[in-house]
Amino acid sequence: MRIIACAAGLAEENIGLMLPCNVIVYEKAGKTGVGIIKPTVAMGMINNEELKPPALGVEARLKNVFDSLL
Numbered sequence: 001m002r003i004i005a006c007a008a009g010l011a012e013e014n015i016g017l018m019l020p021c022n023v024i025v026y027e028k029a030g031k032t033g034v035g036i037i038k039p040t041v042a043m044g045m046i047n048n049e050e051l052k053p054p055a056l057g058v059e060a061r062l063k064n065v066f067d068s069l070l
Contacts, residue, residue: 023062034069036062 022042024035039062043055 034066036066038062 022035022037026033026035039055039058040052043051
């Protein structure tokens, strides 16, 4: 993840405001829930096309983690 964060930082110096990608884990009614904001959505708020590749990379990794929980 560090390499992707570095690439994002080189593309947009203020991207650190959007990192790390938000992930929450919570318990409700005896069940565990996980919420993950899509990096493509978070970084999409900044109008910089150079952020798209690192956002897609982070999103793919987070999706793998999320899918492994199912």
